[in-house]
Amino acid sequence: MTTTHMSTLHPVTEPSARAALSDRARPSSPTPLSASLAFAWRALLKIKHVPEQLVDVVGIPILFTLMFTYLFGGALSGSTGDYLQSLLPGTLVMTLVLVSVYTGVGLNTDITKGIFDRFRSLPIWRPAALVGALLGDAARNLLAAAIVIALGLAMGFRPDAGAVGVLLAVALLLVFSFSIAWIWTALALILRTPSAVSNVSLLFVFPLTFASNVFVDPETMPGWLRAFVEVNPISHLVTAERGLMHGTATAGQVGWVLLASAALVTLFAPLTVWLYRSRA
């Protein structure tokens, strides 16, 4: 039992909390763009402070490119050098689609933290946190792409369209991985744990990337599989990437990828935002 008259006055180290209050007028809320850029800055800071998260991003592309070139190259094309010319744009696509899964895994981890309650109680454009995270991840995707291309060049990859072709190919690929990442962010908001997000995402990624024209010519496949491969968006992306890098791309090939990207964003961005808003 306590008696209130005995409770002593607490010795307090008074922080200058009075000075902490700002007399400045409240600024008006940021535009959707500046809010998104602030979140992108946060994503870049996280890469800077937690570089461990890049281990997968650096490791997967190196592993894939080496493994597929030297393991299958001789058998599939007669020489690893010839095979690399058509394989490298394919492994680049595969790497980036795989790396984009981390966007969802990261969001799933992030959103359970208290900081998201604070973000969601700010008067900002709601999707900014998601758009910003995706923009920040573009930096990570760019790094993965640079590693694959540098390794490819060292192994004998010679793009006929030169540097410009490669840069255009990377730009198109970044657009696509930004778009497909909205699927993973939607999953990140539905599923409970980061490993569930990763597992379910890979369940989509593996069939899509292997049942495509990344590794072999669809001509060699049974009819039913070839039918799938030919509508698989990954096949179209790989074709466009090969075209851009070797200077044979048509507007139709590139346009198809841009259209598919737009479709992904149109479908999954509103879904993700809706899930984000309604998350209790």
Added chain:
Amino acid sequence: MVKVFGDTRAVDGVDLTVPSGSVFGLLGPNGAGKTTTIRVLTTLMRPDRGTARVLGHDVQGEPDAVRSHISLTGQFGSVDEDLTGRENLVLLGLLLGHSRAAAKDRAGELLSAFELAQAADRLVKTYSGGMRRRLDIAASLVVTPDLLILDEPTTGLDPRSRNQVWAIVRALVARGTTVLLTTQYLDEADQLADRIAVMDRGRVIAEGTSAELKTSTGAGALRVRLRDPADRPQARLVLSRALGAEVHPGSDPGSLSARVSDPDAVSHALAELSRSDVAVTEFALGQPSLDEVFLALTGRAAEDQAAEEVAA
């Protein structure tokens, strides 16, 4: 200005009004519905029934208007552990609409005001609990809010850090900020809040000033310590006759305590003790603690309920 609370699932018919410019305490054990109430008020959760207005704005109809008047310091630490203290504050400055330069200036001011300047460029995950909590409150003051909401601001803090947080809250209130805080600590509500609502199982079971709540339980607490523990049986007899109430031996062999309803009986009891030659070293009459208030209101100790309850 009036803020009215509505209904939510975990909150079963809460109806409250918080006067502006004051500190309002929501007191209750884990699972009483405090955090849910806070989440509705901060637009993080929609009420299933009922309405809530914050500074005149409906939390469902005008969430952005509500968000532009409040700051939330959540229960589980609403700062980013993977960033430095400074980066956290600059990020919030940018998200509140400051330019990069203004956001940096403001971050610097807050870091020195909250004695975090030295740790400013360290990652928050290396901060102590008290430092983290100060940063968390600083993050809520990047732009001065009209209503500051603190969800269990001192849970898990050591006594020194707790005193610091209390000092910060007092200083903010002195400047006219309205504060709504939740706490499981009865003495915290007693120390800080002008008005207290006691929540239990999603309902407000009592509301008033700390003094009103104590008075409403209708009892004061008397505590006596005897010089010679051997006198205790005799003293117990004398006191219970003089007070007309049950007297309990304390854990200290020389102490006795009793709940009294009539303060006048106390001086009579003291005189009776002196007449019986019982030497007294300590004799105190106080209001009941909020712990006792909670017990009187719910019939259970606050701790018992906390144990049976899952997280809020």
